Amino acid sequence: MTLTEKIIARHAGRDRVAPGEHVWIDIDVLMTHDVCGPPTIDIFKREFGEAARVWDKEKLVIMPDHYIFTANKHAHRNLEVLRAFASDQKLPHFYDAFSDRYKGVCHVGLAEEGFNRPGSTLIGTDSHTCTSGAFGLFSTGVGNTDAALIMGTGKLWVRVPETMRFVFEGTLPPYLMAKDLILSVIGDIGVDGATYRAMEFDGHAVYDLGMPERMTLTNMAIEAGGKNGIIAADDVTVAYVKERTDAAFEVLHSAPDARFHSEYRYDVSEMEPVVAKPHSPDNRATVSEVAGTRLDRCYIGSCTGGKLEDFVAAASILRGNEVRVDTYVVPASTEVDRALDTQQIDGVTLREIFERSGCKIGQSSCAACLGGPPDTFGRTHGTEVVISTTNRNFPGRMGSKSSSVFLASALTVAASALHGVISDPREVLV
Amino acid sequence: MDKTVRGPAYVVGDSVDTDQIIPAEHLVYSMTEPDERRLYGCYAMSAVPPAGQGLPTGNTPFADCDADREGLPSRFKVIVAGGNFGCGSSREHAPFAISEAGCRVVVAESFARIFFRNAVDGGFLVPIESPQRLIDRIRTGDDVEVDVDSATLTNHTTEETFLLKPLGEVAEIVRAGSVFEYARQKGLIPS
Ligand code: SF4
Numbered sequence: 291m292t293l294t295e296k297i298i299a300r301h302a303g304r305d306r307v308a309p310g311e312h313v314w315i316d317i318d319v320l321m322t323h324d325v326c327g328p329p330t331i332d333i334f335k336r337e338f339g340e341a342a343r344v345w346d347k348e349k350l351v352i353m354p355d356h357y358i359f360t361a362n363k364h365a366h367r368n369l370e371v372l373r374a375f376a377s378d379q380k381l382p383h384f385y386d387a388f389s390d391r392y393k394g395v396c397h398v399g400l401a402e403e404g405f406n407r408p409g410s411t412l413i414g415t416d417s418h419t420c421t422s423g424a425f426g427l428f429s430t431g432v433g434n435t436d437a438a439l440i441m442g443t444g445k446l447w448v449r450v451p452e453t454m455r456f457v458f459e460g461t462l463p464p465y466l467m468a469k470d471l472i473l474s475v476i477g478d479i480g481v482d483g484a485t486y487r488a489m490e491f492d493g494h495a496v497y498d499l500g501m502p503e504r505m506t507l508t509n510m511a512i513e514a515g516g517k518n519g520i521i522a523a524d525d526v527t528v529a530y531v532k533e534r535t536d537a538a539f540e541v542l543h544s545a546p547d548a549r550f551h552s553e554y555r556y557d558v559s560e561m562e563p564v565v566a567k568p569h570s571p572d573n574r575a576t577v578s579e580v581a582g583t584r585l586d587r588c589y590i591g592s593c594t595g596g597k598l599e600d601f602v603a604a605a606s607i608l609r610g611n612e613v614r615v616d617t618y619v620v621p622a623s624t625e626v627d628r629a630l631d632t633q634q635i636d637g638v639t640l641r642e643i644f645e646r647s648g649c650k651i652g653q654s655s656c657a658a659c660l661g662g663p664p665d666t667f668g669r670t671h672g673t674e675v676v677i678s679t680t681n682r683n684f685p686g687r688m689g690s691k692s693s694s695v696f697l698a699s700a701l702t703v704a705a706s707a708l709h710g711v712i713s714d715p716r717e718v719l720v
Numbered sequence: 721m722d723k724t725v726r727g728p729a730y731v732v733g734d735s736v737d738t739d740q741i742i743p744a745e746h747l748v749y750s751m752t753e754p755d756e757r758r759l760y761g762c763y764a765m766s767a768v769p770p771a772g773q774g775l776p777t778g779n780t781p782f783a784d785c786d787a788d789r790e791g792l793p794s795r796f797k798v799i800v801a802g803g804n805f806g807c808g809s810s811r812e813h814a815p816f817a818i819s820e821a822g823c824r825v826v827v828a829e830s831f832a833r834i835f836f837r838n839a840v841d842g843g844f845l846v847p848i849e850s851p852q853r854l855i856d857r858i859r860t861g862d863d864v865e866v867d868v869d870s871a872t873l874t875n876h877t878t879e880e881t882f883l884l885k886p887l888g889e890v891a892e893i894v895r896a897g898s899v900f901e902y903a904r905q906k907g908l909i910p911s
Contacts, residue, residue, distance in 0.1 A: 312889050314908070325747050325748075325811070326810070326811065326812070328750070329750075329751040329752075329812065329813075332750075332751065332752050337900045337909075338909075356747075357748060362748055364748030364749060364750075364756075365748050367748075367750075368748065414810075415810060416809070416810055417808065417809045417810040417834055419810075431809075431810035431834055432810060432834065432837065432838075433810055433811070433812030433815075433834065433837065433838035433841065433842060434751075434812040434838075434842070435812060435838065435841045435842040435898065435899060435900075436837065436838075436841050436899065439841075439899055439900065439903060439909075442909065443903070443908060443909055445908065447899070449889075481735055481804060481807055482735070482803060482804040482807065482830060482832070485804070485830065485832065485833055486833050512834075515804065515807060515832055515833065517833055570735065660739075660744040660809075661739075661743065661744045661745055662744060662745060663745060663748070664745070682737075682739075682808060684737040684739045684740065684808060685739070685740060685767060685769055686739050686740070686743055686767045687739050687744075689745075691743075691767055691769070
C-alpha cells in the first residue's frame with residue numbers, strides 16, 4: 291500500500307484498502323475557522339440537537355484567521371459565534387482572535403501547535419488543509435456538512451485515492467524555492483491533473499527542505515485538484531513535531547511494492563524560477579518568459595507564501611534596497627510575526643529590512659489572499675497587476691474581478707518588487 | 721431530491737472555480753437567517769467573467785434578485801459546465817448558493833472533488849458527470865430535462881438525448897437526501 295492507503299486503512303480498522311473503495315475513517319483532528327466554523331456549528335446543532343456535545347473536545351481545533359482585521363459586522367458576528375460555541379463546549383483548542391492565543395492562518399498554526407502528527411488523519415473546513423500532509427499524515431479539506439458530521443461522530447467517508455508520485459532529485463539552486471517546484475508540477479499536470487488522487491512527494495531534494503518549505507508543496511496539491519498531498523516523515527519532521535507536542539504518532543512509508551497511479555521525476559538543479567500567469571495556477575511560464583511585465587503591487591503572505599522561510603528569502607533580496615511598487619508583507623502566523631523581530635540578516639531584523647525598503651507590513655491572517663471585505667489589508671480594488679506568493683489567481687481571488695495576479699516564489703516576488711516589473715531572482719542574488 | 725428536473729439550461733465553460741460561483745466577500749452572511757441566506761442565491765455565479773456568463777453568447781447573469789420570480793433568484797434549473805467545475809476552495813457556500821438560486825442539478829465533464837462531495841453530502845444539488853462535452857451542444861436557455869435515475873439529459877429544444885455517467889456509490893447518499901440521513905440509515909448516528 292502507499293502511505294496514504296496505509297493511513298486510511300488503519301483509521302478504517304482494516305488491514306488493507308484499495309483505491310476506489312469507499313470507507314468510513316476515524317478522524318484524529320478536525321479544524322475549522324471563522325468562515326466555515328459558524329455554518330458548521332449550525333448544521334451540528336440542527337442534526338445532533340441544541341444540547342449536543344462534540345465527539346471529542348481534544349480533537350477539535352478552531353483557528354479564526356480569514357476575516358479578522360476588518361470592520362465588517364458579519365465577520366465579527368461570526369467570531370462571536372465561535373466564542374460562544376467554544377465556551378459552551380469548553381473547547382481547549384480555540385485560538386481566539388484578539389487574544390494572546392491568536393495564531394493567524396490555520397494551516398501554519400496547526401503545524402506550530404503540534405497538531406500535525408505523522409500517521410494521523412486531519413480534516414479541515416478549508417481546501418488547503420492538504421498542507422498538513424507535509425508531516426506524513428492524511429489531511430484533506432471538506433465542507434461544513436461533512437465537518438458537522440465529524441463534530442458529532444468523529445467519522446468521515448472517503449473514497450480511497452490512487453496516489454501519484456512526484457520525485458525531486460538533485461540539489462536545489464539558491465534561486466529556487468518549493469513554490470517553483472509545485473508551480474512546475476501544476477503546470478505539467480493541470481488544475482485537474484490530480485483530481486480525486488493523492489500526491490506524494492519524495493526524493494532527496496524534498497528531504498533537503500525544512501518543514502515550512504515542504505508545506506508549500508503539499509499546500510498546493512489542491513491546485514492540481516488533489517485530495518491530499520503527502521510527504522513521509524523523516525528526522526526533520528520528527529524533531530519538529532516532538533518540539534511541539536508530547537502526543538504519540540507513527541511514522542509510516544509507502545511500501546516498496548506500493549502501486550502508484552503514475553510517477554513524475556524532476557531534477558531540481560535543471561529547473562527554472564516560474565510563475566503562474568493570470569488567471570489559473572496551471573498557467574505556467576518561466577520567469578524569463580514574462581520578465582519585464584509591469585506591476586502595480588507585490589504581495590508576500592498566506593499559508594503557502596507567508597512562512598518564515600519566505601520572509602528570509604525576500605529579505606535577502608530586499609536588504610539595503612527600496613521597493614518600486616506597493617509591497618505588502620503579511621506573516622502567516624503570529625509566531626512568524628514575532629520571528630520578524632528576532633531573525634536577523636547581518637545584524638538587521640527582518641522587520642527592519644522590510645520597513646527600510648518601504649514594504650507595508652500587515653497583521654497575521656489570510657488578509658488579501660482571498661480578497662475579503664473591502665477594507666482588507668492588501669486587497670485589490672481595480673485593475674491592479676499583482677505578483678504574489680499566494681496559491682490561487684482565479685479571477686477576483688484577491689478582491690477585484692479586474693485585477694490580474696501572477697503567482698511566484700518569495701524570491702521572485704522580492705526581485706520584482708525592486709524593479710516594479712517581473713524580474714528573475716538570478717539577476718539580483720549575488 | 722427530485723428524480724427529474726426540467727427547465728432552462730445555463731451553460732458555462734471549464735474550471736469555473738468557487739470564487740466565481742460565490743465570491744469570497746459574500747461568505748460572511750449567515751447560511752440560516754432567511755434574509756442573509758437569500759443573498760447567496762442572489763450572488764450565485766456572479767463572478768464568472770461576463771463573456772462566460774451563459775454560453776455561447778455570454779453576458780447573461782445567472783441570478784437577478786431584483787427581478788420578481790416568485791422568490792427564486794434564478795430562472796435556470798440546470799447548469800451545464802465543462803471540466804473541473806467547482807475547483808478551488810472547500811466552501812460549501814458554493815453548491816449552497818447555486819441551490820439557493822433555485823438550480824438543483826449541475827451536469828459537467830468533471831467536478832473538483834470537494835465541490836462534488838459538498839453538493840452530495842449537503843443534499844444541495846445533484847452533480848452528474850457527462851462523458852461528452854455538452855457545452856457545445858446545449859445553449860443557455862434551452863429547455864432541458866435531467867433524469868437522475870436513468871442518468872440522461874434530454875434537450876427538448878433540439879430534441880436530443882444524452883447519456884450521463886451513473887452516480888455510482890454516492891447515489892445512496894443522493895437518494896437518502898444528505899449524508900446525515902444516509903448515516904442514520906446505516907446506523908452510524910442514532911435516528
Ligand atoms: S492564507 Fe489564503 S489559501 Fe491560506 S487559508 Fe487563508 S485564504 Fe486560504
